Amino acid sequence: MQKYTLKINGESREVEADPRMPLLWVLRDRLGMTGSKFGCGQGLCGACTVHVDGRATRACVLPVSAAQGRDVRTIEGLSADGDHPVQQAWIAAQVPQCGYCQSGMIMAAVALLERNPAPSDADIDEAMTNICRCGTYDRVRQAVHDAARRQASA
Amino acid sequence: MENAADYALTLTRRSMLKAAGAGTLLAFALPVRARGGNGFAPEQSALQTAYLRIEADGTVAILTPDAELGQGILTTHAMYIADEMGADWSRLKVGFSGAGEIYTNPQKNLQATGRSMGATGYFDLLRRVGAAARVQLVTAGAQKLGVPASECDTRDSKVVHAASDRALDFAELVEAASNVPVPDDPPLRDDADLRYIGRSMPRQDVPAMVRGEAEYAVDVQRPGMKVAAIRACPVFGGRVRSVERDAVIGMPGVYEVIALADAVAVVADSWWEASRALTELPVEFDEGDAADFESDAMMDTLVAQLAQPGEQVLEAGRDGDVDSALAAAGDRVLDAVYKAPYLAHATMEPMSCAALVENGRCEVWSGTQSPMQSRDAAARALGIDAADVTMHRTFSGGGFGRRWQTDFVVQAVSIAREIPGVPVKLIWSREEDIRHDFYRPAYALRFRAALDDDGGINALHLRVGGASILEAMRPGMLGGRVDPTVIAGLNDHSYRMANSHVEWVPHPTPVPIGVWRAVSHSQNGFFLESIIDEIAHAAGVDPLEWRLRHLQDSRIRAVLEKLAEVSGWDGPLGDGRGRGVALTDSYGSIVAQVAQVSVSAERQLKLERFYCVVDCGRAIHPDNIRAQMEGGILYGLTAMMHGAIDVRGGSVQQQNFNDYRSLLLRHAPPVETHIIESGHEMGGVGEPGLPPAAPAVTNAIHAATGIRIRELPLERQGWRLA
Structure with a gap:
């Protein structure tokens, strides 16, 4: 066990963990932040997607030792009132079904829009590789476009 | 939305006593053993039943007896109750009831979420629950206002007396309303007065989901x-x-x-x-004992049994004389075997x-x-x-x-x-989840068909082999009868034919098996709708036109006619592209779909677009019906493309999403759904969108290439998604 100081959603958090413990489980089981979901443990499905230094990152395969000193942003830190343009667009399109993959889906979409404010369909295809078993993909695509418009007019 | 446990509504002793004297409406809701949430709700309310509570500030808390799997049932059930109550949509909170006989779905005598019955089964009951509360509130409100109850109604969480332009908020009436006897048979609102039912109300749970706050x-x-x-x-x-x-x-x-x-x-x-x-x-x-079980070998055995079933075969439907008709057709008989593999569910949450x-x-x-x-x-x-x-x-x-x-x-x-x-x-780890599922059973089906002079079916023999889900769930329960979870979709279709014969060869398996979205329709839709396509092709008739000619049920034909129109079925398509059609009738709803695909010489498949028409009788929540069609199609397409569980040495070989793959966003076709409200009895929507999806695509592949797909998944036959 080692002590780590993590910067999560702008706050400094102290945790004690094995250096190999994935960030996802530090968030969920050490810090009680359960918005980021566990889906595969292998970085395959994206349900655990968070931002590390602004990049969409699969927290289930990122050791806590590698997160030290970097800016971590989770779904809990996306907005104070759930009104980030991407969240608004998700509600407008009624994207979620079971909802389980959507924290990761939203974090991936936010990261995409932060580096590419007006993504094309092809850009969305390339960036949005999260798995959704409910089949919300077409609505995700529409919502990403809608969020881009919302951000442009904000 | 709050955590359901925070306001889970149980029957307090007081409300139990109240309900006990309440006549038939709530009398069913009595078993003392029905518990919900974490014991008693922290905030007691005077007006409280198993399904709803009005809180001190007038908030109406509604509990669903069903599981929220993504089908939007929290919202649907809230619509039923809130519409009858006249509750303000923005002053609701929704959550999950506890478990118990009190929460039984009237259509299946069980509190359990499946068979696409959440919206249909609770439709009447929950509206009556809401209507009873409305009567209590109106009675109390009218008394306070000093007017006849018949002049009052509820709207926006208020009891309203239009004549004097006065209104009292629910918050002001909770205590008084709770002292009004629960009416025995409260009147339901006329359809014209409904404000939520039939409209795409924003889902109550989505805001929590996009904040990562929904609790799994x-x-x-x-x-x-x-x-x-x-x-x-x-x-x-x-x-x-x-x-x-x-x-x-x-x-x-x-x-x-x-x-x-x-x-x-x-x-x-x-x-x-x-x-x-x-x-x-x-x-x-x-x-x-299962350590020598091999799914490949089992499939070979199944196929062999379809040729020589011996005494094991069970009759699932017979009309006319199929054997003579097939014999008379000689070598013009169409004869082929279809196969469908074991499938895992792979829910996103293990x-x-x-x-x-x-x-x-x-x-x-x-x-x-x-x-x-x-x-x-x-x-x-x-x-x-x-x-x-x-x-x-x-x-x-x-x-x-x-x-x-x-x-x-x-x-x-x-x-x-x-x-x-x-x-x-x-x-569970994902690996545990993939390897210890209750799988959609593997099935094989042999069909033999003979055409009549008009290109219709003179004789069709369907013989399916595979395991019984019901028998696996409860050994002995079938007692030699045919399992509907194997056969539904094969012996209850609407195609006209002079002679037909449907048989099942039961084949027990040591593999744990269970219900998988759309159950038998998930494979039987693929089997039958592919076979119909083969027959139409053999008859030299356009497959959609063939169906219109030979379907007996005008309601189904109407769905197909609408589909032909919205999909531009007769319009031109370029080289390497094709359209396929499929339809199924499951869980009380008729769904027909057209898949439009393009195919390259290297078996690269592009799922360009889906058109879907659904007749579910009555549309409670149109947008949610569309979402369920989209979801059913995607789930079906993932199975069609990638889905296969292999068992070797008695253990599953797949492990995770790398070898039990899902379609990704880049593969997902846009889905255009049209809803027909035929006024027939309301059907479900959670499952019926799935069965036509795979055959619509494989029929489209045939249209584009002449290649007939008789076995899933496609990736095992060299197909890749573009």
């Missing part, structure tokens, strides 16, 4: 809670022989090692610590359940589809009364039939029993 079983947190990882014997039916507990008990965070009959669990401070210790835990298993066992009582936190069976299974496992099990229901990270099973609940309470007083949350 994996998210449950209790003071002092531990987390467990589990590994079952990889061979089905195997048993734990020995465990070297001491090898991991000193590892960081590890709290306990628990051996169950067929699995070992490590309990730790975090799931990762539990999981890591589990991989290092030396375990020996007795593999048991199986998970939290439990606390203490002083002869048990609490369970789960996103189960079957709360009553889970409660009873937990009680049996612990040797306690079902009344001593409290079910806290959470959101479900997908269900698709997997959470109908209670295996993971039994595991969780069995682990919790060994550490009494300590709440423990069991989370």
Whole structure:
């Protein structure tokens, strides 16, 4: 066990963990932040997607030792009132079904829009590789476009 | 939205007494054993029943008896109650009821979410629950206003007296309304007065979901809670022989090692610590009788049995004389075998359940589809009364039939029993989830068909082979009868034919099997709609036109006619592109789809677009119906493209999303759905969107290339998605 100081959603958090413990489980089981979901443990499905230094990152395969000193942003830190343009667009399109993959889906979409404010369909295809078993993909695509418009007019 | 446990509505003694004198409407809702949430709700309300409560500030809290699997049932049930009550949509909160007989779905005498019956089964009951509350509120409000109740109505969470332009908020009437007897048979609103039912109300749970705040079983947190990882014997039916507990008990965070009959669990401070210790835990298993089971060999046996079924064959439908008709057709008989593999559900949230066992009582936190069976299974496992099990229901990270099973609940309470007083949350790894499912059974079907002079069917013989789900769930229950979960979709279709014969060759399997979205229709839709396409092609008739000519049910033909129109069926398509059509009638709803694809010479398949027409009788929530069609199609397409579970040496070979793959966003076709409200009896929508999806695509592939697909998944035949 080692002590780590993590910067999560702008706050400094102290945790004690094995250096190999994935960030996802530090968030969920050490810090009680359960918005980021566990889906595969292998970085395959994206349900655990968070931002590390602004990049969409699969927290289930990122050791806590590698997160030290970097800016971590989770779904809990996306907005104070759930009104980030991407969240608004998700509600407008009624994207979620079971909802389980959507924290990761939203974090991936936010990261995409932060580096590419007006993504094309092809850009969305390339960036949005999260798995959704409910089949919300077409609505995700529409919502990403809608969020881009919302951000442009904000 | 709050955590459901915060306001789970149980029957308080007071409301039980109240309900006891309340006549037939609430009399059914009486069993004392019905418990919900974590005991009594923290905020007691005077006006409170099993399904709703009006809080001091006028908020109407509504509890659904169903699991929220993504089908939007929290919202649908809230619409039923709120519409009749006249409650303001923005002043609702929704959550999950407890488990118990009180919450039984009237269509199936069970509180369980499946068979696409959540919207249909509770339609009348929940409207009456809402209407009863409205009558109580109106009676109380009219008294306060000093006007006749007949001049008042409810709207926007107020009792309104239009004539004097006065209104009283629900908040002001809770106490008085609770003293009004619950009406025996409250009138329901006329359709013209409905403000929510029939409209696409914003889902009540979506805001919580986009904030990451919806609570699934994996998210449950209790003071002092531990987390467990589990590994079952990889061979089905195997048993734990020995465990070297001491090898991991000193590892960081590890709290306990628990051996169950067929699995070992490590309990730790975090799931990762539990999981890591589990991989290092030396375990020996007795593999048991299934250790020589091979799914490939089983499929070969199935196919052989279809040619020579012997005495095992069961009759599932017969009309006319198929044998003579086929004999007369000689070598013009179409004769082919179709195959469908085992499938896992792969819900996004792996199986998970939290439990606390203490002083002869048990609490369970789960996103189960079957709360009553889970409660009873937990009680049996612990040797306690079902009344001593409290079910806290959470959101479900997908269900698709997997959470109908209670295996993971039994595991969780069995682990919790060994550490009494300590709440423990069991989370399966994805590998465990893929390898210990209750799989969609593998089936093979042989068809033989002879055409008549007009290109219609003179004779059709369908013989399907595979295992019985019902028999697997409860051995002996069929008693030699045909299993509808095998045969539905084959012997109940609407195609006209002079001679038909449907048979089933039961073939038990050691592989755990269960219900998978759309159950028999998931494979039978592919089988029959491909066969119909073959027949139409043999007749030289356009496959959609052929169906229109030979379907007997005008309601089904109307769906198809609409589909032809919206899909531009007769319009031109370029080279390498094709359209395919398929339709199924399942769970009371008729769904027809056109897939438009393009295909390259290298078997690169592009799913360009889907058109879907659904007639579910009455549309409660149009946007949600569209979402369920989109979801059913995608789930079906993933199975069509990638889905296959292989069993070798009695254990599943697939492990995770790398070898049990899903369609990704880049593969997903846009889906254009049109809803027909025919006014027929309301049907379900959670499952019916799935069955036509695969055959619509494989028929489109045939149209584009002439290649007939008779076996899934496509990736095993060299197809790749573009």
